[in-house]
Amino acid sequence: MRTEDEQRFREFAAAQAGPLRRCAYLFCGDWHLAEDLMQSALIKMYQAWSRIEQQEAAVNYARKVLLRTWLDEKRRPWRRSEVRQAELPDVADSSAGPDVLAAARSTHDLVHRALLLVPPRQRAVLVLRYFDDLSIVETAEAMGCSEGTVKSQAARGLDNLKAAIQRLEPADPVLGGRVAS
Amino acid sequence: MSEQEIRDALRSALADEPPLSFDLPALVDRAERNARRRRAMFGVAAATALIAVVAVAVPVTLGAGRSAGHPAVSSAAAGGSAPRLLTTSSTPPVPREYTAVELSGRAKLLTASVYRAVTTALPQPEDVAVQGWATGQDSGAITAGPGTLSSFVWVSFKDSTVLLRFTVDAPGANLAATPVSQCTLDGMPAPACTIKADPDGSALLVENFAEQGKPLTEQVASVTDYRTDGGTVNVASYVSYPGKGTVLDGGALPPVGSSELITMAVAPELSFGD
Numbered sequence: 001m002r003t004e005d006e007q008r009f010r011e012f013a014a015a016q017a018g019p020l021r022r023c024a025y026l027f028c029g030d031w032h033l034a035e036d037l038m039q040s041a042l043i044k045m046y047q048a049w050s051r052i053e054q055q056e057a058a059v060n061y062a063r064k065v066l067l068r069t070w071l072d073e074k075r076r077p078w079r080r081s082e083v084r085q086a087e088l089p090d091v092a093d094s095s096a097g098p099d100v101l102a103a104a105r106s107t108h109d110l111v112h113r114a115l116l117l118v119p120p121r122q123r124a125v126l127v128l129r130y131f132d133d134l135s136i137v138e139t140a141e142a143m144g145c146s147e148g149t150v151k152s153q154a155a156r157g158l159d160n161l162k163a164a165i166q167r168l169e170p171a172d173p174v175l176g177g178r179v180a181s
Numbered sequence: 182m183s184e185q186e187i188r189d190a191l192r193s194a195l196a197d198e199p200p201l202s203f204d205l206p207a208l209v210d211r212a213e214r215n216a217r218r219r220r221a222m223f224g225v226a227a228a229t230a231l232i233a234v235v236a237v238a239v240p241v242t243l244g245a246g247r248s249a250g251h252p253a254v255s256s257a258a259a260g261g262s263a264p265r266l267l268t269t270s271s272t273p274p275v276p277r278e279y280t281a282v283e284l285s286g287r288a289k290l291l292t293a294s295v296y297r298a299v300t301t302a303l304p305q306p307e308d309v310a311v312q313g314w315a316t317g318q319d320s321g322a323i324t325a326g327p328g329t330l331s332s333f334v335w336v337s338f339k340d341s342t343v344l345l346r347f348t349v350d351a352p353g354a355n356l357a358a359t360p361v362s363q364c365t366l367d368g369m370p371a372p373a374c375t376i377k378a379d380p381d382g383s384a385l386l387v388e389n390f391a392e393q394g395k396p397l398t399e400q401v402a403s404v405t406d407y408r409t410d411g412g413t414v415n416v417a418s419y420v421s422y423p424g425k426g427t428v429l430d431g432g433a434l435p436p437v438g439s440s441e442l443i444t445m446a447v448a449p450e451l452s453f454g455d
Contacts, residue, residue, distance in 0.1 A: 010205060017203045022195050031199055039208055046212035047219065072362055111190040119316055119326060130184060131191040145276070152278060156325055158187070 009049050012058055013042050020066055026127040027070045029116045037073065041066040063132065064142045067124055074120055114164035122157030129154055276353030281325045287453055288314035288323060288330055294450040295347050299336060302444035304436055308337040327354040328453050336435070343435035344419040345445075351453035352411035360386045360407055382409045385446070387439050404442040412453060416446045 017038060024034035024041075044065050045058070052058045115123060121143070128139045129150075139154075140147045279287075292311045299309050314332040316323050323330070328351025336343050363386055364374040377385040386405040403417035418437050445451075 010209060013205055018201055026191060042208060043212040043215060047216050112194040119324060130187045149278060
């Protein structure tokens, strides 16, 4: 790769590593795997870098590569057998008090756990549409499917997410108390 | 829940984001190494393909007179199956959406097919229990979507038990995975992974961890049949089970190896029937 191309890639990777990892985390629900997926996607981007001319195209392509990398990863049989049981790690946050932290944590834990119960492709559509704020056309391009499929998957994904949240709520004593009050 | 609430909730799910331990120079070095290896591998693959083409073309050319009456034979020989493994199909099957009712109907048919495939391939099982089918990885339920169904099957023998997982994809539903992508890690061939091409254009992906000395954590082997209609069937065997221990803790290994998994994966009745 030419020096100027490599410099352009380094700038791109430095800028997109964080957003790609966040997107990957919402796909898979594991920060370690999200970092692996992000790095795998960037390595694939490096190999295709000479064919990518515009920055905007690179961002969209990176998202597409990340999604394919995750779906490939899920297809690997040794990943299929994994069952998520571990709790999310505690990370100290000095910006809020314990009560606020507990409430916020229970809320995003609930949504996060519910999201992981949504089937993978529907989950991907939800993340691309509502986290990355992609249009239906852009989501269809990233997913490699039709716009109609994106619409139907998004609708079903939302239904499944709501159903999952409702299923999880009664089992969550912290949230149950908060809602009751 | 409104769309804005979904957006806020997804953003709040990232509140515990750990700091990014991202070594950019190391990543670029790794990418450059991979790119060099890929170029080297591509050179070897191209040379191998050239040799294969010559090896096929010369006998076909010399024997043209004899095979003139059998165009199917000569076209199959000239076409070969290797290119299918190096690239994705030029006309991939179009995936379709299935309703939950359609998928439930297929799941019922697949239960009987799986039972037949297991009892045909495995020697004298004492019990075969096909669990419920699911469309999602974690949901454990059948919902509308692309045609992918998976189920676990417990097979008990006299001295051992094995857990099998069957995943059946309708034509086009498994476009994300090809034999090559499944057999590749970071741009390099994955260990314990082989691809067997059939003359009809189908391919078998066999991953056997036991043979490679890899620690047997939970899985013995996995076989995926990539069929000519674009559908795939994966059968994987496991020897440890959440909450039920592992046969490696002193139990006998179940009589299920790659050959038995292949027999089950290629069973023609295991399909979506589209």
